[in-house]
Amino acid sequence: MEFPSKLIENAVGELAKLPGIGKKTALRLALHLLKAETETTSNLAEALAKMRFDITYCQTCHNISDTEQCSICANKLRDHATICVVSDIRDVIAIENTGQYQGTYHVLGGVISPIEGIGPGDLHIDTLLERVTAPGSEVQEVILAISPTMEGDTTAFYLSRKLRDQEGVNISTIARGIPVGGELEYADEITLGRSIVERQRQAR
Amino acid sequence: MEFPSKLIENAVGELAKLPGIGKKTALRLALHLLKAETETTSNLAEALAKMRFDITYCQTCHNISDTEQCSICANKLRDHATICVVSDIRDVIAIENTGQYQGTYHVLGGVISPIEGIGPGDLHIDTLLERVTAPGSEVQEVILAISPTMEGDTTAFYLSRKLRDQEGVNISTIARGIPVGGELEYADEITLGRSIVERQRQAR
Incomplete structure (x- = not known):
């Protein structure tokens, strides 16, 4: 894909490094930002940088x-x-x-x-x-x-x-079994098997 | 959705403003950036801001x-x-x-x-x-x-x-018609109709 501007090419390149975002989606996002108010972009850029550089993790649980x-x-x-x-x-x-x-x-x-x-x-x-x-x-x-x-x-x-x-x-x-609202016939054999072996007695 | 950190909440909020990106995808992107090198984030933030603020348009064609x-x-x-x-x-x-x-x-x-x-x-x-x-x-x-x-x-x-x-x-x-590689039976009526009316004579 050829871009008419180095600036947009860089932005698309960086966006496309994100997981699940290809070149086409990245271009769509970049053009969206170009059409939107400048604040949208500066807020986004600031929030991302602030998150990455100021974030800390809990010393106990690493959350x-x-x-x-x-x-x-x-x-x-x-x-x-x-x-x-x-x-x-x-x-x-x-x-x-x-x-x-x-x-x-x-x-x-x-x-x-x-x-x-x-x-x-x-x-x-x-x-x-x-x-x-x-x-x-x-x-x-x-x-x-x-x-x-x-x-x-x-x-x-x-x-x-x-x-x-x-x-x-x-x-x-955590308990394994059929998801709530899940259909028995679509469950895989291992899940269904475990849900029978580990069946739970109902309180009367 | 509750977030353990204001910083991540802000970043997710800003990412989710982009078209086609919901809260869940935004969180995935934010956590990806947190796991990646700090440069990934600073490059992205910089490229976006630079694109938005430095971009110019061609005075002739507005490209x-x-x-x-x-x-x-x-x-x-x-x-x-x-x-x-x-x-x-x-x-x-x-x-x-x-x-x-x-x-x-x-x-x-x-x-x-x-x-x-x-x-x-x-x-x-x-x-x-x-x-x-x-x-x-x-x-x-x-x-x-x-x-x-x-x-x-x-x-x-x-x-x-x-x-x-x-x-x-x-x-x-631009010419309207059946896309190259497209199947006739799946084309909509208007496209198929126009492709017949505006049929092109083959060179002998």
């Missing part, structure tokens, strides 16, 4: 935070005896949006992936073990809420091996 | 340009007797990419749309008429390459009315 401790870790009303281990900040947001969880989190920052060269040392696993094993730790349950992919399962397995000798700490995983 | 005259208008090798009228800069890029056109362009900057309150006065129509009617003008053909929507057809009709009394200037529109 994104504007302060040294994130609002969840700093909240005394939350259940600090329960840690929900997730791979990504997006998962924290997703679980928070359910409104069903009152404990704290621990963000690993990825999953173990030998293909991508990510080992346990590249993830925030040490700090998790520290939180659980530290003398006087009040942790009673670690929930492994990691996506059930090959890498996710490997990570969960690794974590449960590391944690299982810790007395007084239960390890659990 | 985007880094100089007073765009590279097409300034190119003596191109056919300055032919002007291709398009609504948008994207159309210039699309036609240039075909490599089939050697004339110049005129970018209207939109189409006449009473619903959106865009009249002929809001488009670069005056300068087009000037280019065609100026004494000593070498223009011999004006190609109306405007998308065949309701608004586009209105704009093309308006332009042809304005231009038809200009002696020595032919007005043409």
Whole structure:
């Protein structure tokens, strides 16, 4: 694609580096910004730069935070005896949006992936073990809420091996089964199989 | 959606103002930038701001340009007797990419749309008429390459009315018909009908 201007070519090139955005979409976005008020662009550029350079992470759970401790870790009303281990900040947001969880989190920052060269040392696993094993730790349950992919399962397995000798700490995983509103006939065999094996007795 | 940080909330908010980007995609983009090198973000923010604030438009054809005259208008090798009228800069890029056109362009900057309150006065129509009617003008053909929507057809009709009394200037529109590689049975009736009425005799 040839561009009539170096400026637009640069902007399109940078936009197209974003995931899921190709050259055509990038051009559409650039032309949209050109048509819109100049403030739209300056606000966007400023917000992005500010986010990237000023962002800090919670020292306890590695969640994104504007302060040294994130609002969840700093909240005394939350259940600090329960840690929900997730791979990504997006998962924290997703679980928070359910409104069903009152404990704290621990963000690993990825999953173990030998293909991508990510080992346990590249993830925030040490700090998790520290939180659980530290003398006087009040942790009673670690929930492994990691996506059930090959890498996710490997990570969960690794974590449960590391944690299982810790007395007084239960390890659990999020329930697998048929999604609410999901049709039985379209569920894959493994999910359907697990949902039958791990069936739940209804209260009378 | 609740965000753990004001900084990320702002960035997501600004990204989600872009066309075709919702809150979820915006969050994915923001988290991608957070994971990537800081340079990725600073380059992007800089390129966008630079494009928006430093961009200039060609004084002749209103195409985007880094100089007073765009590279097409300034190119003596191109056919300055032919002007291709398009609504948008994207159309210039699309036609240039075909490599089939050697004339110049005129970018209207939109189409006449009473619903959106865009009249002929809001488009670069005056300068087009000037280019065609100026004494000593070498223009011999004006190609109306405007998308065949309701608004586009209105704009093309308006332009042809304005231009038809200009002696020595032919007005043409781009050919309508079945796209190359397109299946007859899936073409809409109007396109198929026009492709039959305006059938082209093959050279023997």
